[in-house]
Amino acid sequence: MENILEVKDLRVSYHTYAGEVQSVRGVSFNVERGEALAIVGESGCGKSVTVRAVMGLIKGPTGEVKPGSSILYNGEEILNYNKKQWSAYRGAEAAIIFQDALTALNPTMTVGKQIAENLIIHKNLNKQEALAEATEMLRVVGIPEPEKRVKQYPHEFSGGMRQRVMIAIAFACDPKLLIADEPTTALDVTIQAQILDVISDLQKQHGTSVILITHDLGVVANIAKHIVVMYSGMIIEKGLCEEIFYQPKHPYTWSLLNAVPRLDLENKQDLVAIEGTPPDLIAPPKGCPFSTRCKYCMNICNERMPEFTSFGGEHKAACWLHHPMAANSIKESGLEFPFELGGVENE
Amino acid sequence: MLKYTIQRFFAMILTLIIIATATFFLLAAVPGDPLVTKAERLSEEQKERMYAKYGLDKGVLERYIITMKGFFVGDFGESITFPGETVWSIAEAKLPVSARLGIQQMLIGITVGLGLGIIAAMKKGTWADYTIITLSILLISIPHLVFGLLLQYIFAGGVVNILPTIGWPEGDELWFGGWEYTILPTLTGCFSYIASYTRLLKTSMLDVVNQDYVMTAESKGLSNMRIIFKHVLRNSFIPVCTNLPMSVAMCITGSFFIEKIFAIPGIGLYFTSAVQSRDLSIVLGWTVLISAMYIIVVFITDILYTVVDPRIRIRGGKR
Numbered sequence: 001m002e003n004i005l006e007v008k009d010l011r012v013s014y015h016t017y018a019g020e021v022q023s024v025r026g027v028s029f030n031v032e033r034g035e036a037l038a039i040v041g042e043s044g045c046g047k048s049v050t051v052r053a054v055m056g057l058i059k060g061p062t063g064e065v066k067p068g069s070s071i072l073y074n075g076e077e078i079l080n081y082n083k084k085q086w087s088a089y090r091g092a093e094a095a096i097i098f099q100d101a102l103t104a105l106n107p108t109m110t111v112g113k114q115i116a117e118n119l120i121i122h123k124n125l126n127k128q129e130a131l132a133e134a135t136e137m138l139r140v141v142g143i144p145e146p147e148k149r150v151k152q153y154p155h156e157f158s159g160g161m162r163q164r165v166m167i168a169i170a171f172a173c174d175p176k177l178l179i180a181d182e183p184t185t186a187l188d189v190t191i192q193a194q195i196l197d198v199i200s201d202l203q204k205q206h207g208t209s210v211i212l213i214t215h216d217l218g219v220v221a222n223i224a225k226h227i228v229v230m231y232s233g234m235i236i237e238k239g240l241c242e243e244i245f246y247q248p249k250h251p252y253t254w255s256l257l258n259a260v261p262r263l264d265l266e267n268k269q270d271l272v273a274i275e276g277t278p279p280d281l282i283a284p285p286k287g288c289p290f291s292t293r294c295k296y297c298m299n300i301c302n303e304r305m306p307e308f309t310s311f312g313g314e315h316k317a318a319c320w321l322h323h324p325m326a327a328n329s330i331k332e333s334g335l336e337f338p339f340e341l342g343g344v345e346n347e
Numbered sequence: 348m349l350k351y352t353i354q355r356f357f358a359m360i361l362t363l364i365i366i367a368t369a370t371f372f373l374l375a376a377v378p379g380d381p382l383v384t385k386a387e388r389l390s391e392e393q394k395e396r397m398y399a400k401y402g403l404d405k406g407v408l409e410r411y412i413i414t415m416k417g418f419f420v421g422d423f424g425e426s427i428t429f430p431g432e433t434v435w436s437i438a439e440a441k442l443p444v445s446a447r448l449g450i451q452q453m454l455i456g457i458t459v460g461l462g463l464g465i466i467a468a469m470k471k472g473t474w475a476d477y478t479i480i481t482l483s484i485l486l487i488s489i490p491h492l493v494f495g496l497l498l499q500y501i502f503a504g505g506v507v508n509i510l511p512t513i514g515w516p517e518g519d520e521l522w523f524g525g526w527e528y529t530i531l532p533t534l535t536g537c538f539s540y541i542a543s544y545t546r547l548l549k550t551s552m553l554d555v556v557n558q559d560y561v562m563t564a565e566s567k568g569l570s571n572m573r574i575i576f577k578h579v580l581r582n583s584f585i586p587v588c589t590n591l592p593m594s595v596a597m598c599i600t601g602s603f604f605i606e607k608i609f610a611i612p613g614i615g616l617y618f619t620s621a622v623q624s625r626d627l628s629i630v631l632g633w634t635v636l637i638s639a640m641y642i643i644v645v646f647i648t649d650i651l652y653t654v655v656d657p658r659i660r661i662r663g664g665k666r
Contacts, residue, residue, distance in 0.1 A: 055566050061472070083570075091568035103559040108581045108656055117577070118567050153657040169567070 239315030434632030449598030456540020464548025
């Protein structure tokens, strides 16, 4: 399958008074044309920064995309884009939906104008045409009475409706790549499902490629074909949706899945949390970043970052447990594992 | 909206009554009276007649009642220092002069100030930003007095001799024309507007630029100019609106010093001399007039908010 987006060794840092925060530390993944990729991970793991880099929203003087990073869109290096190329790319080729639609919409501009703006610059429509198109977009995303709503301001919309407006803005120019940065986090559960339906319907109709960011694995299951699991600025496991859900290979992924409450079990289950906190990204550890929180931690884990082990197809995880050399010490420890150890081959 | 306006109107009247009362009793509390110097060489009988003419022979409370009765029909009585004149006749003759000076200062000051503010915010961290901000701090720290004299020295003899130092257009040119006389006083006064509005808008814009909706605008592929003018500016104007009533009020009352330096026959001269000679009716009348102007401007600003920020709604009654 052809890739619309190829991210290779992306590194992003923020320069703060405390020092250089290495938010993203060498991330590589591909997005297939017309498919959805989910990036999951807890807060602060670099998910949002990764996709902001894809939208060219990492701004100096504090933010910096490190040299050596590469983001190919349809085979073109977007990190070398000039201002004009960025303008043509953003909004028309790639669009983004932010987490909190209340702050992501301009409070002093009508919703219609905010949608129309996109159409005016990318499709060369005049104001009337663009506003008519904006009304149509509101109807598409399921907002009742779009003729009336198009003239209203964001504060006159409910949370779910505002997120629909964000979707309308993103889809206005029919982008090839849609980035949804935690689109449902600020909403309650019933609305979450509706919003995800809107996104996945539009994706199917237009054949849009989607990057969906979330820290909720439950959200991912129905939409994404591939899943990338991020931890402290790195990818620690990636693969097809089913592989990640049914054969997780990294202790972190397994803990994440374990933290999702099960509907099929009895009512009084304790919520499982992952103990500890992620490492400080100003001075990241030299070994595996999850080692301090991992129950299966071995000596090597604190010393060196593991390479990816492949499990057939595209399923890969970066964990020492799957290394052939680890087999002995694991036997000695007598620990039981919720997942099978050992990869198909070592890279 | 109508209900709100009516409520505000009654609140205004009440405020003015309180202001008038406070001013009256403060003036009455000061020992001595305005006629002391005038009546010095008069006979006892003439003195009595004079005191009776201005109502100063009566008790404080009685005078207060008379004053407040006059307040409601806009009659503050005759001036003591300028016989035959009232607050209204002085205002009619002198207010246009002060108003034109103030309006010119304000228009130029706010326009230039907002322009520089935009530049400083957009070029944040560059020499342009530092120059503008340093200058504006300098401008706001130097009093009008110094600026006025400095400008007079530079443009009227010291360096070049191209502008008149004193005077003001009169007659047909009262509102329009005679520009060369107005340049120096206007310049002197507009610096403080420039300084405060530059800094106000810059701070406000930098705050808005970091908002999420600006990132949304960027992600749409809008050009920087479009983002600034369509998304950033309007939101940055909200704090500017708060400052406007102060400026408008200042535009009438703030030029006293400048009027003195440039010998401009404005209202400032009369008001200061009225305070010095304790010209009761003029001081009281003026205080009430200026307060009224201020209150009205604040009211207009409140309405202006609703134009700039659609989230703000005006309605009467309790929330």
